Amino acid sequence: MTFDLGLTLAFIGIALAVVLPGIGSALGVSMAGQAGAGVLSEDPDKFSKVLIMEALPGTQGIYGLLIGFIMMLKLGIFGGSGLATLDTTGGIFMLCGALPIAVVGLLSAIYQGKAAVAGIGLIARRGEESGKSITLAVVVETYAVLALLMSFLLVQFSPLVVA
DSSP states (O other), X not given: XXXXXXXXXXXXXXXXXXXXXXXHHHHHXXXXXXXXXXXXXXXXXXXXXXHHHHHXXXXXXXXXXXXXXXXXXXXXXXXXXXXXXXXXXXXXXHHHHHHHHHXXXXXXXXXXXXXXXXXXXXXXXXXXXXXHHHHHHHHHHHHHHHHHHHHHHHHHTSOOOBO
C-alpha cells in the first residue's frame, strides 16, 4: 500500500474532531461533577438538578463524534465500496471541515463546564432557580452548535478530489 497524504489528512481531521471536543467535555463534566458532589453532600435532594448541569458540557463530545462518523461515511469507511483515495487537496478539505467542531468543541465544553459550576452554586443556594442556571450554561452551547453546523456543511459539501 502506498502512502496517501490526502487520506492521512482526512484521518487527522477525524481524530481532531473526536478527540478535542472529547477532552473538553471530559474536563467540563469533571468540573461540574466536583462542584455537584459538594452540593449533594449537603443536600442530596438536589441530585436531578445537579445532574442536568453536569451533563451539559458532555454534548460537545457527542458533536465531535457525530462529525467524525459523518467524515468516515463520506470517505467510504462504512460503505463497503472501498476506502476513498484522496489527493492532498481533498484531504485538506476534510481536515478543514473538522476544525470548527474540534476547536470550538474543546473550548466551549470547558467554558460550559465553568458556567455549569456557577449554576450548581446557584442551585445550592436557591434550588428553585435551576431553570435560570440551565439557561446560562446552555447559552455557551450555542457556539458548539454553530461549530457543529459549520463542520457538517464543510464536510458535506467538500469535494472529494480523487487521486
